[in-house]
Amino acid sequence: MKTERTKIQFEWEGKPLTLEYTADSLRKMEDRGFDVSEIDKHLLTIGETLFCGAFIAHHDNISESKRRELFREISAFAEDGEGKIEDTLAKMFQEAIEEIQSHRGNLKWRVTR
Amino acid sequence: MEGDEVGTALSNEEKITNLGEWLDKFCDYYMAIGVSFDEFWYGDYCRLKYYERAYFNKLKKRDYDMWLSGVYVYRAVSVALARGFGGDKRAEYPKQPLGYEKPEEQMSQKELLAYIQQQLEEEARNYARTHRSK
Numbered sequence: 001m002k003t004e005r006t007k008i009q010f011e012w013e014g015k016p017l018t019l020e021y022t023a024d025s026l027r028k029m030e031d032r033g034f035d036v037s038e039i040d041k042h043l044l045t046i047g048e049t050l051f052c053g054a055f056i057a058h059h060d061n062i063s064e065s066k067r068r069e070l071f072r073e074i075s076a077f078a079e080d081g082e083g084k085i086e087d088t089l090a091k092m093f094q095e096a097i098e099e100i101q102s103h104r105g106n107l108k109w110r111v112t113r
Numbered sequence: 114m115e116g117d118e119v120g121t122a123l124s125n126e127e128k129i130t131n132l133g134e135w136l137d138k139f140c141d142y143y144m145a146i147g148v149s150f151d152e153f154w155y156g157d158y159c160r161l162k163y164y165e166r167a168y169f170n171k172l173k174k175r176d177y178d179m180w181l182s183g184v185y186v187y188r189a190v191s192v193a194l195a196r197g198f199g200g201d202k203r204a205e206y207p208k209q210p211l212g213y214e215k216p217e218e219q220m221s222q223k224e225l226l227a228y229i230q231q232q233l234e235e236e237a238r239n240y241a242r243t244h245r246s247k
Contacts, residue, residue: 001162002159003159003160004157004159005157005158005159021158022154022155022156022157022158023136023139023140023153023154023155023158024154024155026132026136027132027133027136027154029132030131030132030133031133034132036129036130036131036132037128037129037130037131057155095158096158097129099158099159099161099162100136100139100158100161101139102162
């Protein structure tokens with residue numbers, strides 16, 4: 001059973017960076033314009049959006065433009081055996097949603113399309 | 114493509130349209146089962162299932178304890194009836210708590226259930242004796 005969330009770790013300008021999602025960062029992503037119901041309409045930019053959102057948990061002080069720059073740099077070179085960075089980010093996002101909702105309680109959800 | 118993968122995960126029966134609202138509802142749920150506010154919002158979501166499992170195990174244990182408490186009450190009442198009304202002086206309340214007949218070693222769950230079953234049968238015999246002697 002999974003005991004720890006998936007993370008992306010790398011070094012940037014001599015500083016270790018850890019990218020991951022928390023419930024709070026998912027909410028902040030939405031506050032900043034990310035629309036989960038429109039994912040399929042933004043397939044070309046979703047990787048970048050998820051990458052920028054993964055900074056919120058630990059490195060929210062890094063500017064949005066720097067994050068985008070880093071994303072372009074990383075995705076240009078990322079063939080590190082882990083697959084494309086977009087795939088890892090999608091997996092991390094999906095994992096966050098699944099882990100949060102994988103409850104067995106009696107709570108019933110009504111979610112609108 | 115990566116977007117498709119995420120889209121698929123979210124396009125099940127229950128599609129999430131408002132992430133904040135969705136998370137708020139889960140926050141309520143998890144806080145009700147003992148997860149702290151900070152743990153939910155800032156902690157590792159992979160731990161949530163352990164809180165949940167612990168909560169349900171605790172409920173199960175509480176149910177068991179309540180059931181066991183019922184066994185003790187039943188036993189006490191049976192003994193009182195047997196001795197008071199049935200005149201059966203052999204009827205007595207257990208000398209030690211149920212499940213502690215082997216204090217030097219822990220009883221397995223199977224043994225404990227067998228022991229409790231035996232206790233209940235004894236209660237039934239007490240009850241039958243009480244009624245026979247009336």
